[in-house]
Amino acid sequence: MSSAERTRLTWGASAAIPLLFLAIVPLQIGIDGYRSQMSAPEELWLRSGKLLKTISMGYDSLLADIYWTRAVQYYGSQFEAGNSKFTELYPLMSIALTLDPRLTVVPRGGSILLSEPNPVGAGRPDQAVELLQQAIAAKHDDWQLYASLGFVYYWYMKDYGHASQVYLEGGQYSGAPIWMKGMAARIAELGGSRETSVMVWSEIYQTSSEPRARENARQHLAALHAQADIEELQKIVDNYRGHIPRLTSLRDLVEDRVLPDVPVDPAGFAYVLDSSGVVGLNPSSTVRMDILEPTKRDHAEK
Numbered sequence: 413m414s415s416a417e418r419t420r421l422t423w424g425a426s427a428a429i430p431l432l433f434l435a436i437v438p439l440q441i442g443i444d445g446y447r448s449q450m451s452a453p454e455e456l457w458l459r460s461g462k463l464l465k466t467i468s469m470g471y472d473s474l475l476a477d478i479y480w481t482r483a484v485q486y487y488g489s490q491f492e493a494g495n496s497k498f499t500e501l502y503p504l505m506s507i508a509l510t511l512d513p514r515l516t517v518v519p520r521g522g523s524i525l526l527s528e529p530n531p532v533g534a535g536r537p538d539q540a541v542e543l544l545q546q547a548i549a550a551k552h553d554d555w556q557l558y559a560s561l562g563f564v565y566y567w568y569m570k571d572y573g574h575a576s577q578v579y580l581e582g583g584q585y586s587g588a589p590i591w592m593k594g595m596a597a598r599i600a601e602l603g604g605s606r607e608t609s610v611m612v613w614s615e616i617y618q619t620s621s622e623p624r625a626r627e628n629a630r631q632h633l634a635a636l637h638a639q640a641d642i643e644e645l646q647k648i649v650d651n652y653r654g655h656i657p658r659l660t661s662l663r664d665l666v667e668d669r670v671l672p673d674v675p676v677d678p679a680g681f682a683y684v685l686d687s688s689g690v691v692g693l694n695p696s697s698t699v700r701m702d703i704l705e706p707t708k709r710d711h712a713e714k
Contacts, residue, residue, distance in 0.1 A: 476512030479504055483518075487525055496530035502539040506546065513550030519543045520560050521622045527568040528628070532703075537568035555592060558582020559615070566599060566612060576600040591615060610636050631700055634678040638699045641675055645683055645691045653689060661685050 483504035490498055505522040508515060523540035525533050544561040551557065558578050566575035576599040583592030595612065602608050610633065617629035645662070652670060653659050662685050665671040674682045681694035693699055 472511045473515075476508045476515050476518075479508035479511065480515060480518050483508060483522065491531070494531070496535075498525075498534035498536075501534050502526060502536065502543065505543055509543065509546055509550075513547065516547060516551070516554060516557065517622070519547035519557060520620075521625060523560050523564055524622075524625050524628060527564050537564050540564045540568070553585045555582045555585045555588035556619075558585075558588075559592065559619075562595070563612060563616065566604070567609070570604060572599050572603045606636055606640060631703055634699050635701050635704050638677045638693060638697075638701065639704065641677065641683065642691050642693075645675065649685065649689060649691055659685070659689070662691070 483501060486500055486504060487498065490496075490501075501522075505518050505526075509518045523544055526540040526543065527533060527535075527537040529535045541561065541564055544557055544564065548554070548557050548561065559582055562575045562578035562582065565571045565578060576596045579592050579599065580596035582588055583590075583596060591611075595608075595615075598608050598611065613629045613632045613636070617626055617633065620626050620629065648665065648670065649659065649662075652665060652668075656668075658664070662671065662674045662683060666673055676682050677693055677697055677699050679698045681697040681699075683691055684694050685691055693701065
């Protein structure tokens with residue numbers, strides 16, 4: 413074989429490698445489609461992000477996108493099937509982030525899915541912390557990663573000391589909004605008060621670009637709003653019944669001019685009074701108070 417022929421063969425082989433790699437992608441996606449029907453143990457699946465990065469031949473960003481897509485699809489399929497374990501969610505996200513540390517949608521969006529209690533999420537805020545710390549180690553000056561980490565510590569872990577520290581640290585980087593340092597001071601002073609929780613969820617709703625994260629924030633804000641309304645109405649009802657025992661509905665308070673009208677919750681449904689004198693949501697309301705319950709937070713204002 414001549415030198416020219418060897419050169420052409422070498423260049424031909426080199427050019428074919430990326431094409432072969434791209435051909436593997438749909439094959440892998442096809443395998444994933446059948447994987448749920450197979451009984452192979454999870455330990456056999458390739459789950460080393462470092463190994464994948466080594467053999468990716470420069471296509472690590474493409475592979476990262478694929479693994480992030482797999483993570484989202486996996487979450488959706490598990491959620492629809494009513495399986496709340498989500499055991500593969502963290503490994504898939506960690507691999508995607510290892511392949512491309514610049515893909516910050518993985519830790520920012522993924523941390524919520526990992527942290528939310530079952531059945532909405534994996535109920536593993538510890539894994540969310542690991543994922544965010546992995547991202548910060550690779551991109552230490554991104555204030556948004558610190559904001560996400562501070563939020564996980566604050567809301568899901570009730571670790572107000574670490575939450576305040578993380579918000580303060582993230583607030584020192586270029587581009588960080590002034591509320592980061594303000595949040596650090598407020599958490600250090602008030603801990604888990606409802607007012608602070610509203611402030612945190614409001615910032616997430618206003619700054620997040622992820623539709624699922626924004627909807628999650630909206631639902632929490634609605635629940636916190638309703639919680640405050642119910643507590644205030646309950647005080648009024650208890651005080652009224654202390655003087656005038658006759659009270660069958662909140663409409664009685666309107667007729668006696670104690671209230672200008674029956675208040676409505678954020679979804680537009682009027683609050684109700686049950687036969688035992690307890691104020692609550694209308695059964696038809698779409699406000700989800702249960703999303704506050706798993707955290708068992710004390711929102712009493714200090």
